[in-house]
Amino acid sequence: xxxxxxxxxxxLAFAMPCFxxxxxxxxxxxKEGWIFSEEVRLPITSMKDQNAAGTCWCYSTLSxxxxxxxxxxxxxxxFSEMFIVWNTYMDRAQATVRTHGDISFSQGGSxxxxxxxxxxxxxxxxAEMPAGYKHGDxxxxxxxxxxxxxxxxxxxxxxxxxxxxPEGTPLWxxxxxxxxxxxxxxxxxxxxxxxxxxxxxSFAEATxxxxxxxxxxxxxxHHPFYEPFIIEVQxxxxxxxxxxxxxxxxMEVMNYAIDNGYTIAWGSDVSEKGWLRGENAxxxxxxxxxxxxxxxxxxxxxxxWAGLSAAERxxxxxxxxxxxxxxxxxxxQQAYDNYETGDDHGMIIYxxxxxxxxxxxxxxKNSWGVTGNYDGTFYASEAFVRYKTMNIVLHKDAxxxxxxxxxxxx
Numbered sequence: 001x002x003x004x005x006x007x008x009x010x011x012l013a014f015a016m017p018c019f020x021x022x023x024x025x026x027x028x029x030x031k032e033g034w035i036f037s038e039e040v041r042l043p044i045t046s047m048k049d050q051n052a053a054g055t056c057w058c059y060s061t062l063s064x065x066x067x068x069x070x071x072x073x074x075x076x077x078x079f080s081e082m083f084i085v086w087n088t089y090m091d092r093a094q095a096t097v098r099t100h101g102d103i104s105f106s107q108g109g110s111x112x113x114x115x116x117x118x119x120x121x122x123x124x125x126x127a128e129m130p131a132g133y134k135h136g137d138x139x140x141x142x143x144x145x146x147x148x149x150x151x152x153x154x155x156x157x158x159x160x161x162x163x164x165x166p167e168g169t170p171l172w173x174x175x176x177x178x179x180x181x182x183x184x185x186x187x188x189x190x191x192x193x194x195x196x197x198x199x200x201x202s203f204a205e206a207t208x209x210x211x212x213x214x215x216x217x218x219x220x221x222h223h224p225f226y227e228p229f230i231i232e233v234q235x236x237x238x239x240x241x242x243x244x245x246x247x248x249x250x251m252e253v254m255n256y257a258i259d260n261g262y263t264i265a266w267g268s269d270v271s272e273k274g275w276l277r278g279e280n281a282x283x284x285x286x287x288x289x290x291x292x293x294x295x296x297x298x299x300x301x302x303x304x305w306a307g308l309s310a311a312e313r314x315x316x317x318x319x320x321x322x323x324x325x326x327x328x329x330x331x332x333q334q335a336y337d338n339y340e341t342g343d344d345h346g347m348i349i350y351x352x353x354x355x356x357x358x359x360x361x362x363x364x365k366n367s368w369g370v371t372g373n374y375d376g377t378f379y380a381s382e383a384f385v386r387y388k389t390m391n392i393v394l395h396k397d398a399x400x401x402x403x404x405x406x407x408x409x410x
Contacts, residue, residue, distance in 0.1 A: 034283060034321055034355050036379060041351035041363055042263055043070045045078065047376035049369030051132075051139035054107030057235070058084050059367035060346035061114035061393070064265040065209055067350060068395065071261060073208060080129040082140070082184050083200065084117040089184075093153045093176055095237055101157040103237045105150060107142060111265050111346060111393045112240035115211040122200030123207065128191045134183055145183035152179060215399070215409060218242040218391040219250040221333045226406050231391060233343040242391050243407045247329045251386055253399055254349070254362070262398035264349040266364065267390040269341045274384055276318055281372035284364075284380035286325045286387050287317040321355040324383035332387060343390050353379060 045066040050059045058081045066077050088109055096105040131140040156162065156172045163171045190199055198206065223229040228241040245253065257264055269275075276283040308316065316322070335341040351363030362385055364378040372378070396409050404410075 032320060032356075033280070034379065036353040036355055036361065038363065039352040039354065040258060042258070042261060043067065044263065044348065044350050044365055045070070045076060047365065047370050048081075048367050049139055050081075050367045051141060051369070053131075053140035053142040055081060055085055055109070055140065055142075056346045056367050057109035057111065058088070058114055060348050060365075061111045061265055063365060063367070064111075064263055064348045064393070065114070065118070067263040067348060069207055069209055071263070075207075077207065078126045080124045080126045082131050083124045083129045083187060084114055084121070086129075086180050086184050086187055087117055087121045088113045089149070089180060090173070090176065092237060093156075094173070096153055097156055097162075097170075097172070101154070104234055105153040106235070107146060108235040108343075110236050110238070110240060111267065111391070112216065112236070112238055115214060115393070116238060116240075118204050118209065119211045122202070122204040123209075124188055124191060124200050124203060125193055128188045129185050134185050142183075145179075148183070149176070149179050152176065213395055213397075214393055215396045215407075216240060216242040216391055216393050217245055217250060217253060219245050219247045219329070219332065219389070220336060221329055222337075231343075233390070235343055243409075245403065245407075247332060247386060249403055250389075251382070253394075253403060254385065254392065255352070256400050257394050257398035258349065258352050258362070260398065262395050264398075265393040266347045266349045266362075266385075267343060267392065268345060268347065268380075268385070269335075269343075269388040269390065270345045271342065272340075272384075272388055273314070273318070280319060282374040282378050284378060284384040284388075285317070285322070285359075286327065286381060286383040287314065288323045288325045321357045321359060323357070324359050324381050325387075326383055327387045335387065341388055341390070347378070349380075349385075349392075355379075359383070 045063060048059050048063060050056055062079045062081055062084070066079065069075055069077055092103070092109075093105055095103045130138065132138050135141065152172075152175070165171055165174070188200070190197055191203075192198075193203060218229075218231055220229075220231075223244050225244050225246050228243050230236065230239050231242055254264060270284075272284075272286075274285045274287065276285070332341070347367070348365045349362045350365055353361045353363055355361065360382040361379040362382065364380050366372075366376055366378055368376065370376045396404065399407070399409065
């Protein structure tokens with residue numbers, strides 16, 4: 001999930017009259033933008049800002065963990081992303097070296113990197129290892145760090161004769177730890193939280209969060225359904241598996257989870273045109289495909305829409321609600337196979353809403369700060385989520401019983 005930073009501007013509000021006859025239906029409506037009615041909004045922690053760092057995978061997953069602990073314990077936590085990032089980058093560098101560069105080294109990662117990190121390294125409060133403090137800021141900026149770290153790892157891969165310390169430790173790992181300490185910060189061995197001393201692992205245990213209670217789901221037809229498989233993306237370098245579901249059941253899980261109080265870690269492509277920026281930042285939609293008109297459509301907005309050119313549809317459809325295109329399993333697969341759908345960005349879904357046309361949306365917490373028209377929140381149409389989702393992570397009890405049984409999850 002590579003970092004993407006976008007500037008958000010203020011949205012404009014307009015008024016759109018209803019169409020009452022065929023003549024009016026053929027005229028372009030005035031815009032009023034999106035008006036949402038929220039069905040449910042689950043508790044989450046504060047908005048975070050990954051800033052100039054490709055760490056959405058960590059921000060989103062820890063936000064998800066924090067939301068889950070709100071659900072299970074009622075306590076509010078703010079965990080350090082940089083602690084997980086430090087450990088993950090060291091492990092990824094080692095995997096890159098061991099595979100002679102076949103596993104790439106980059107800032108990206110996966111939800112599983114965080115779950116793995118919690119289980120193997122622990123957690124620390126954000127105050128113990130905050131982002132940006134090494135360069136006197138409250139936000140990360142990995143531009144110089146990457147220009148130093150990436151060539152360093154690449155150089156180790158190219159050097160076929162690696163040097164070892166007398167104790168048998170590769171010297172490059174000591175050097176990389178120095179780079180990570182300089183730019184990200186040193187990992188605390190112990191710390192005091194609410195009057196009690198912890199190690200990172202004892203603190204993780206004290207929260208009550210169990211990574212083994214969470215499952216990874218995806219929906220792709222190049223692997224058998226109802227079986228686990230490895231998602232073939234570069235940032236899944238730990239080779240974590242996901243249970244494969246048909247898209248209709250996959251969407252059933254997502255709706256069931258939110259309706260029953262469970263948040264969702266959501267991985268999606270955000271390079272699609274329907275992921276709106278600028279004056280309409282905070283919306284993700286899929287334009288309808290209305291090439292043909294039915295005889296019964298005469299005088300309707302559907303007929304007017306079908307008569308628009310592609311450019312006119314884009315202009316109108318990306319500035320106000322329209323009917324959404326409901327993609328098939330085959331269309332999803334094709335978008336993945338031809339690189340239109342990629343492993344771009346990690347977020348958290350924590351609610352559901354409807355627009356004034358009745359289109360369904362998921363409410364999304366992003367990690368780009370308090371920006372855009374909805375202060376860091378996005379509204380992703382169910383059609384967009386169906387089309388562009390790579391994978392989700394959620395509690396195993398958030399699955400409907402019949403799907404849980406089909407996957408063999410207890």
